[in-house]
Amino acid sequence: MLRLLAATLLTAIALAPALPASAETPVLKVYTYESFTAEWGPGPQIKKAFEAECGCTVEFTSVEDGVALLSRLKLEGKASQADVVLGLDTNLTAEAAATGLFAPHAGKLDNLSLPIAWADPIFVPYDWSYFAFVYDKTKVPNPPKSLRDLVENSDLELTIQDPRTSTPGLGLLLWVKQVYGDKAPEAWAKLKPRILTVTPGWSESYGLFRKGEVPMTLSYLTSPPYHVMEEHDDNVGAAVFEEGNYLQVEVAGKLASAKHPELADRFLAFMLTAAFQDTLPTTQWMYPAVKTAAGLPDAYKALPTPPKALLYPSEEVAAKRAGWITEWLQAMSK
Incomplete structure (x- = not known):
């Protein structure tokens, strides 16, 4: 009897119309940069926190820096697999928007705390944060008080990043341009003999600084807290300049070709919650x-x-970035 029932049941299952398979877990693909997804960066914590509430899987794809991120997007175009791009900054937003690859976000931005208005x-x-020249206090007891002081009156060696591949490198290019204007090539010519190397990204130049190869490097005003909190070392300082320091605001956006646009909007909204924001001071620094x-x-x-937040309109950077980089290359090659 049991065998008969089992056989009948198996026959019924075999003849029954196929039921649709359960929906697969959606995968939110986020393009970002390497320091964000590093083991010590915010990425792992943020992935875990968002997955806990979204019923999805977050998949990060990372490149060296924000400039490299924009270059990859331009190369992939509408065929990009990304839903969200995280890691561009205000110097790149107009150029990124002009590609037509991004769609408007659906969130409200009424709770921001930035040095500038945002719309x-x-x-x-x-x-x-602000870009800043970070220095070893044991080697630099009297850091430069202005960008002009650093360029014209200092004998300090330093490392910087390439503006073609690095957002801090681009930030310094624009910083020098804001302070020196048409005299920027002359400023670079004065600074060049003291530049130990120009690295593709931030991590290489900062690594040389921490190895003691140079007493100063281009980084962020918020770099010293890392050394205080993680290494119990208060010998790293960040110089604030009389002309002001150049501002960086990092951003994320949703691609128009996103396979999961609603999930992308949820992630953008999640970025402004405590679960995301509270990780940044001690992972992103x-x-x-x-x-x-x-x-x-x-x-x-x-x-x-800093006494002033220096910042070019993103539209002006988009229009002039290529020419200013050519100007920089010519000054540095002489």
């Missing part, structure tokens, strides 16, 4: 774009504030 319909900011209840660590509260 971009496409890009959502998630962190910010940047200021969060939104104030949260957790606040900033004490090491951040000791940082100086």
Whole structure:
């Protein structure tokens, strides 16, 4: 009897119409840069936190830097597999928007805490800081007080990054241009003999600084808290300049070709929540774009504030970046 029932059941199953397979877990593909997805970066924590509430899988694809990120997007065009691009900055947003690859976000940006007003319909900011020359206090007891002082009166060796491949490198290019204007080539000519090397990205030049190869490097105003909190070392300082320091605001955007546009919008909104923002000061080592209840660590509260936030309109950078880089290349090749 049991065998008969079993056989009948198996026959019924075999003859029954096939049921649709359960929906696969959606995969949100996020393009970003390597330091974001590193083991010590915010990526692993953010992936875990967002997956816990989205019913999805977050898949990161990383490149060296924000400039390299834009280059990859241009190369892939509408065939890009990304849903979200995270890691461009204000110097690249107009150029990125002009590609037509991005779609407007669906969120409200009424709780931001930035040094500038924000009304971009496409890009959502998630962190910010100022570029700064970081130095070893044991070797540089009296750091330059201005960019002109560094260029014209200092004998300090330093490392910088290439503006063609690095967002800090591009930031320095624009910083020098803002201070020196048409005299920027002369400024680069004066600085060039003291530049030990120009690296493709931030990590290489900062690594040389930490190995003691140079007493100063181009980095961020918010770099010292890392050394205080992680290494218990307060001998790393960041110079604030009289002319002001150049501002960087990092952003993310949704691609128009996103396979999961609603999920992409959820991720962009998630970026402005405490679950995302509270990770940034101690993994990304940047200021969060939104104030949260957790606040900033004490090491951040000791940082100086530049007298002015220098920043070109993104549209101007898009129009002139290629020419300014050519100008820089010519000055550095002489």
